[in-house]
Amino acid sequence: MPFVDRDFINDLPNRVDIVGLINKRVALKKAGKDYKACCPFHEEKTPSFTVVPTKQIYHCFGCGESGGIIDFIMKYDHLAFVEAIETVAGESGISVVYDQTAKPVDMRFKRYNKLMEELSSFYQEQLKTSAAKKKVVDYAKNRGVSGSIAKRFELGFAPPGWTNLFDAYKDSEESTQDLLKMGMIVPKKDKKDDYYDRFRDRLMFPIHNTKGSVIGFGGRVLSSKDNPKYLNSPETPLFSKSKELYGLYHCRKYSRKIDAIIVVEGYMDVIALHQQGITNVVATLGTATTSSHLQVLSRTAETIVFCFDGDKAGRDAAWKALQTSLPAITAGLVIKFLLLPEGEDPDTLINSESAKAFNKRVDEAQTLSNFLFEHIKAEVPFNTIEGKTLFLEKSAALVNLVSYPIYQQQLIEGIAQTIGQNITQVEKAIEQNIANNTQHYYANALEQAEIVNQSFQTKPKRTSPSSIKSLMSRMISCVINYPSLVNDPETSSVIEERARKLPKSDVLVELIRHAQVESDLSKEALLLPYKSKERVYNRLKELSVMEPFLSEYEAKEEFGYTLTAAEKFYERKSTKASILSAKTHDEEKAVMQDIMKSKVSATRQKKS
Structure with missing residues (x-):
């Protein structure tokens, strides 16, 4: 900005x-x-x-x-x-004067914005004029979408055919490259300068930023035979799914007051609620709630209500949102959770009951503390001493994520009341949890340091395979839980290249590629290609449970640290092998000189 x-x-x-x-x-x-x-x-x-x-x-x-x-x-x-x-x-008809000493705006972004607006207009026009429009119009009508709401959200239609967009822009190399950069066309395998459209035969949902500019698209299939059901734009210079919220622009534009903001899971949930006059609603874009989302939401309203389906996937999404929310809680911010009856989502529920009844559900949603305690109680045999001990341990780990002292103290008092212990005992348990986590952190750091240092030993010493595996496993766990870590447009290609250079990194590289190609993959969809490989699939399922739990920011730090540690280990292992392979003193000296030259060159590159 x-x-x-x-x-x-x-x-x-x-x-x-x-x-x-x-x-x-x-x-x-x-x-x-x-x-x-x-x-x-x-x-x-x-x-x-x-x-x-x-x-x-x-x-x-x-x-x-x-x-x-x-x-x-x-x-x-x-x-x-x-x-x-x-x-x-x-x-007021006044031109804004920008700071001339600031970095100038990249002119490419003006092209990108203009292109996305053109594409949005194209899809809207296709919804009106395409010969194949009947099925998409029938679908919208069956879902109860009125013409005025379709116009409000600028809904459109990507017609059947592989190259509608590409054919319209292929005469301009710049436009073709811009389409590619925006993820609207995809290169064909092994065919240079040949592309196909990403969105075909889908109901199109333009994704707007807070100014109302189109920055990406989501598309829904019209046939149950096609997949994936929903497809989003990939990460681009304009669009980052971990930072944007669908409907936020419309929420701000059409809501007179925003005392609370409702967070739902899908495009149609937002649209269905708008249809019934509930406009203070947004949706995440095929990803779990992130700390960036919470920053935006907390600037919009003082109360955030996470509204999820009542099935297992919905409960899991709500629990992940809670874990992400704990570090973000500040003075004046209230976070609540609304789990709908099983088999219902906001779209279906709002059409079977009145807006007044739905708003009553929102008003009566569980507070974060109640949801936290009830969720953990359901996971342990709470009526036993062992169960209460587990409850205390699990609660303590989550309370440690809270940075707002007053709220943290209130949670501690709530834990004490729930298990019938005094506050001092609970505080001791939390302090012990911090000590255990610190000990675990330093143990991991020492283990990784030992991996690196082993390459300096004079005598050959076998490195523990389990130690190397732990580095790879930790990176895989981070990617499975937070695919957005490898979707940053500025670093994604670098991350993939670095991972590919590591020995035995095939699975990690494949996961990174899957996460980059399909930006809205769920955890289950990310693992689906491995289901036929039982042993690999079972191991990945184990790694999908992150222990200890990390927030997205912590996972990003962990991934970067671990990737660097693995690179250093293999680099030093390679160096040592080169030295040991020298048969004479002169050969050894030559190897050492080459190593020193490469280090000096690398240092100069970093400085430049």
Whole structure:
């Protein structure tokens, strides 16, 4: 995001009509020199919201909200600071002045944005005019999607055929490369300069960023014979599934107030809820909730309600969301969980009961603490001493993830009350858990250091295969649990290349490729190709359970550290083998000189 010139920011409020801008959103009435209205930020019957044009400020005498025009637009339109400035300037006919000393905007991004808007228009037009449109129109009608909601979300249709997009842009090499960069076309195997469309014969859902620009697409099949059921754009310079939320732009645009924001699992859940007037809803894009998602959500509302299907997959997704949420909890943020009746999802439930009934479910959703305690209680024989001990151990490990001291203390008191122990005993158990984790961490670090140091031994010493396997296993576990680790557009190719250079890394490289090709793969789908290889499949299933549990950020750090440790081990092992292979002193000296040259060259490359 570009930096706005500081002088421009300071001068902007003096150049705009605060009354006119607020009046577009809230009906103001003249009251002497000032203007009044019912406050848009809290419920009231008697107007207490006042706009003072001579001072360019607003103030509510009921709830205390006050500020200038930028503050108002940020809060009312649910925008970030720079976005609010651009909105105020744009509606006032003023060109934004950006900081000229900042890094200039990459012009390629303007091309990418223009291209994605063109593609969105193309898919919308195909929904109206394609000869094959009947099946997609019938599908939308059967799902209860009205024309107005289809227009709101800019739904479209990718017609049948392998090369509709490619044929339209193939005469321009730049456009073809841009389509490839945006993941909209895919290169054919072993055929240079020949591509096919990623999305074919699907209902298309444009994915918007917070400004409303199209940054990616999701597509749903229209036949049960086709798969995958849902397909998303891959990671691109515009789109990162671990950071974006489907429907967030529409949530902010169509919700007058956002006291709470509901997080669901799919496109159709968002659309079905909008259809019934529930607009404070978003969906993750084929990935588990991430810390980046939580940062965006917490800026939008003070209450986040995770709403998942009542089946096992839904419960697992809710539990993973809880684990990711614990480090993100801050003062004023409330996180709740709503598990729907088994066999139901928001789409089906909202169509079988009223919006009022669904909102009541949201209001009565479990708090994070209740969900945490109930989930762990269901995992252990709670009515026994052993069960309560396990409950305490499992709870302690999760409480350690909380960085907000007041909430952490409240959880400790809740644990003590649940198991009938005093707070001091629970705190001791948590301290012991921290000590055990620290000991485990340093044991792993020492083990990895020993792997590296063994290559310096004068006498040949066999390296423990299990130690090397533990490095590979840890990397595989990280990728299975967080495929987004290898989907960063800037580093994905580098990671794959580094992994490929490691001996016996076939499975790791395959998993990385699968995760990069299909950006919305679930854990189960990622392992599916190995089901015919029973031994490998069973081992991967074991590794899919991450012990100890790591957040996405911690897993990224762990993966990078472990990959580096494995590289260093094999590098030093290769160096040692070269030295030992020398038959004479002169050969040994020559080998050492080559090694030193390569190290100097590598050091220079890093510095440059």
